[in-house]
Amino acid sequence: MxxxxxxxxxxxxxxxxxxxxxxxxxxxxxxxxxxxxxxxxxxxxxxxxxxxxxxxxxxxxxxxxxxxxxxxxxxxxxxxxxxxxxxxxxxxxxxxxxxxxxxxxxxxxxxxxxxxxxxxxxxxxxxxxxxxxxxxxxxxxxxxxxxxxxxxxxxxxxxxxxxxxxxxxxxxxxxxxxxxxxxLAHLDLVELEVVRTAHVGMGERACVDTCTYFGKDEGILVGSHSKGMVLCVSETHPLPYMPTRPFRVNAGAIHSYTLSVGGRTNYLSELMAGSKVLAVDVKGRARAVTVGRVKIESRPLISIDAVAADGTEVNLILQDDWHVRVLGPGGAVLNSTELRPGDRLLGYLPVADRHVGHPISEFCLEK
Structure with a gap:
C-alpha cells in the first residue's frame, strides 16, 4: 500500500x-x-x-x-x-x-x-x-x-x-x-532452521532505540550478510530483571546489516538519531520508523547460523545473553542463548547484493 x-x-x-x-x-x-x-x-x-x-x-x-x-x-x-x-x-x-x-x-x-x-x-x-x-x-x-x-x-x-x-x-x-x-510495505518472510550456535567472545553490539512503540510481534531485520536476515524482536515482552523498553531492539553486532527505507540496508554502526529503519511484524508488514538513539557497548557475543528452505545460509551475531530475543513462526519469542539446531526462526532473504547499501545485481561472495 x-x-x-x-x-x-x-x-x-x-x-x-x-x-x-x-x-x-x-x-x-x-x-x-x-x-x-x-x-x-x-x-x-x-x-x-x-x-x-x-x-x-x-x-x-x-x-x-x-x-x-x-x-x-x-x-x-x-x-x-x-x-x-x-x-x-x-x-x-x-x-x-x-x-x-x-x-x-x-x-x-x-x-x-x-x-x-x-x-x-x-x-x-x-x-x-x-x-x-x-x-x-x-x-x-x-x-x-x-x-x-x-x-x-x-x-x-x-x-x-x-x-x-x-x-x-x-x-x-x-x-x-x-x-x-x-x-507501508510488505516483505515476504521465510522460515529459517537453526543449524548451530557458538559463543564467539567479546565485541560491540548495538541497541537501536526508536521514536515509536513496537508491537509485540514487531522488530527489525538484522543479519551478518546482505542476503539473509533474522527478525530480532523489540523489548516489548516482560523480563524478570529489567523493565520493558518497547521502543528498543537489541539488534546485534555493529557490523550487521539492517533493512532501511527504499530497499536500502545500513550497518548498525552507521545508524544515528534521525536515521530510518523498517519495523517489521511476523506477517511481513513493514513501516518506516525513526531512530532516536543507538547504544553501542562492548558485550559477549553469540553467533547463530541458520538455513532457509532454498539453502540460503544466514548468520546473526547477537549479545550473548538470555534476555536478547528473536522471533519465530507465529510470533514465538525465542531467547537467543536457548536456541538449538532444528529451532525455527523468521527471516528475510533480499534478492540483490549491496553496494554502499543499495541493491545491485553483481557477483558478491559473503561468508
Missing part, C-alpha cells in the same frame, strides 16, 4: 517536460494542470486532473478529474450530474475556522478534495482527517516539499490519502514516490 502522489505542473516552464517525463517513469497517480493541452499526451496509467484557471471548459474530453472552486465553477455534485464521464472534486484553502469547516464537509462528501493549509501547523489537517473517517472519497493535501509530504503521510497515523507537489527541480518526483511507497 502507498499514498497517492499528484504532481502539479502549473507554473512550470523550463523543467515542465522533464518533470512530466519523470512523472510518467515513476508512475505517479495524477498530474494536475490548468489547461487540457498539458494533459492530452499523458498515458492512461496517469490520472489527468484539470484545475481550470478561468471558466470551466464545455468539452472535458480526455480529463479524468476536475477540481473546482464552488464559488467560481459550481458545486462538484451538480457538475458531476452534467458531466457523467468525469469525476469532480473541490479545492479548499484552509485559513480560518470557517474554511476548516468547509474542508471537513468536502472530505466527508466529495469524491475528491484538494486541500491547501495556509499555516504550517498540522492541527487543522488532523481535524479534517478525523472528520473524514469512513468517507469514500480521497483527500489530497498540497505540500511544499518531500519532507513535508512525509509528515503529512503520518498525521494521526492515517495521514492524508495523498499529496500534491509542484516540483522545484527534477528528482523531487522520484523522492516523493519513494516516500509514499515507504509508508
Amino acid at each position: 502507498s499514498k497517492l502522489c499528484w504532481i502539479d505542473v502549473r507554473g512550470l516552464s523550463g523543467i515542465r517536460a522533464a518533470v512530466l517525463e519523470e512523472a510518467i517513469h515513476q508512475r505517479v497517480d495524477a498530474v494536475l494542470a490548468d489547461d487540457i493541452a498539458a494533459l492530452i499526451d499523458l498515458p492512461p496509467t496517469i490520472r489527468k486532473v484539470l484545475y481550470p484557471a478561468g471558466d470551466l471548459p464545455a468539452d472535458l474530453t480526455g480529463v479524468d478529474v476536475v477540481i473546482v472552486d464552488p464559488d467560481t465553477h459550481g458545486h462538484p455534485a451538480e457538475l458531476a450530474g452534467r458531466h457523467p464521464d468525469t469525476e469532480f472534486g473541490r479545492y479548499v484553502e484552509i485559513v480560518d475556522a470557517a474554511t476548516l469547516d468547509l474542508a471537513c464537509v468536502a472530505a466527508r462528501s466529495d469524491r475528491w478534495c484538494l486541500l491547501h493549509f495556509k499555516d504550517p501547523t498540522k492541527i487543522p489537517l488532523e481535524i479534517v482527517i478525523a472528520a473524514s473517517a469512513g468517507a469514500s472519497g480521497s483527500m489530497i493535501t498540497t505540500v511544499a516539499d518531500v519532507e513535508e509530504a512525509e509528515i503529512v503521510f503520518g498525521v494521526l497515523e492515517h495521514g492524508s490519502d495523498g499529496v500534491m507537489l509542484a516540483p522545484a527541480e527534477v528528482g523531487q518526483t522520484t523522492a516523493l514516490v519513494r516516500a509514499a511507497t515507504d509508508q
Whole structure:
C-alpha cells in the first residue's frame, strides 16, 4: 500500500517536460494542470486532473478529474450530474475556522478534495482527517516539499490519502514516490532452521532505540550478510530483571546489516538519531520508523547460523545473553542463548547484493 502522489505542473516552464517525463517513469497517480493541452499526451496509467484557471471548459474530453472552486465553477455534485464521464472534486484553502469547516464537509462528501493549509501547523489537517473517517472519497493535501509530504503521510497515523507537489527541480518526483511507497510495505518472510550456535567472545553490539512503540510481534531485520536476515524482536515482552523498553531492539553486532527505507540496508554502526529503519511484524508488514538513539557497548557475543528452505545460509551475531530475543513462526519469542539446531526462526532473504547499501545485481561472495 502507498499514498497517492499528484504532481502539479502549473507554473512550470523550463523543467515542465522533464518533470512530466519523470512523472510518467515513476508512475505517479495524477498530474494536475490548468489547461487540457498539458494533459492530452499523458498515458492512461496517469490520472489527468484539470484545475481550470478561468471558466470551466464545455468539452472535458480526455480529463479524468476536475477540481473546482464552488464559488467560481459550481458545486462538484451538480457538475458531476452534467458531466457523467468525469469525476469532480473541490479545492479548499484552509485559513480560518470557517474554511476548516468547509474542508471537513468536502472530505466527508466529495469524491475528491484538494486541500491547501495556509499555516504550517498540522492541527487543522488532523481535524479534517478525523472528520473524514469512513468517507469514500480521497483527500489530497498540497505540500511544499518531500519532507513535508512525509509528515503529512503520518498525521494521526492515517495521514492524508495523498499529496500534491509542484516540483522545484527534477528528482523531487522520484523522492516523493519513494516516500509514499515507504509508508507501508510488505516483505515476504521465510522460515529459517537453526543449524548451530557458538559463543564467539567479546565485541560491540548495538541497541537501536526508536521514536515509536513496537508491537509485540514487531522488530527489525538484522543479519551478518546482505542476503539473509533474522527478525530480532523489540523489548516489548516482560523480563524478570529489567523493565520493558518497547521502543528498543537489541539488534546485534555493529557490523550487521539492517533493512532501511527504499530497499536500502545500513550497518548498525552507521545508524544515528534521525536515521530510518523498517519495523517489521511476523506477517511481513513493514513501516518506516525513526531512530532516536543507538547504544553501542562492548558485550559477549553469540553467533547463530541458520538455513532457509532454498539453502540460503544466514548468520546473526547477537549479545550473548538470555534476555536478547528473536522471533519465530507465529510470533514465538525465542531467547537467543536457548536456541538449538532444528529451532525455527523468521527471516528475510533480499534478492540483490549491496553496494554502499543499495541493491545491485553483481557477483558478491559473503561468508
